[in-house]
Amino acid sequence: MARVVLAAAFIAIAGCCFSVCLGQGDLVIYKLNQATCTQYQGGPTYDCRWPANLNGAMDYQVLKGNIVAYKIQWSNGAWTDWFVPGYNDVDYKFNPAAMSCSVPYEANSMRRMWSYFYDHTHLYILCQ
Numbered sequence: 001m002a003r004v005v006l007a008a009a010f011i012a013i014a015g016c017c018f019s020v021c022l023g024q025g026d027l028v029i030y031k032l033n034q035a036t037c038t039q040y041q042g043g044p045t046y047d048c049r050w051p052a053n054l055n056g057a058m059d060y061q062v063l064k065g066n067i068v069a070y071k072i073q074w075s076n077g078a079w080t081d082w083f084v085p086g087y088n089d090v091d092y093k094f095n096p097a098a099m100s101c102s103v104p105y106e107a108n109s110m111r112r113m114w115s116y117f118y119d120h121t122h123l124y125i126l127c128q
Helices: 058-063 113-118
Strands: 017-023 026-031 037-042 066-073 090-095 109-112 121-127
Touching: 058 066, 066 113, 090 113, 109 113, 113 121
Parallel strands: none
Antiparallel strands: 017 026, 037 121, 066 121, 090 109
């Protein structure tokens, strides 16, 4: 029966890598790729892709990152609570008519709350 030594040593290298020594000369090096997340505030975008549909990847298509949470500022100045894409952000309103857009935008289609990025000030946390 072979004896396996599971002594692990973790070594940080420039904040991005670590090594695991499993014993018997094995060495595995991992590079950690962790997203950097930043909070942004933006005004109306007038980009038809935001209200177009329920596409959960619209944030990546438009901003080249993933929105992890966002808020909308209503015209009276009040802010919504935080919305989390795919969790609590389906709009109770829908798109009543089709619109010409670079993505499918059909009549009577559902949309996410980030549809209000189109014509409202908004706050979002974007991870890239």
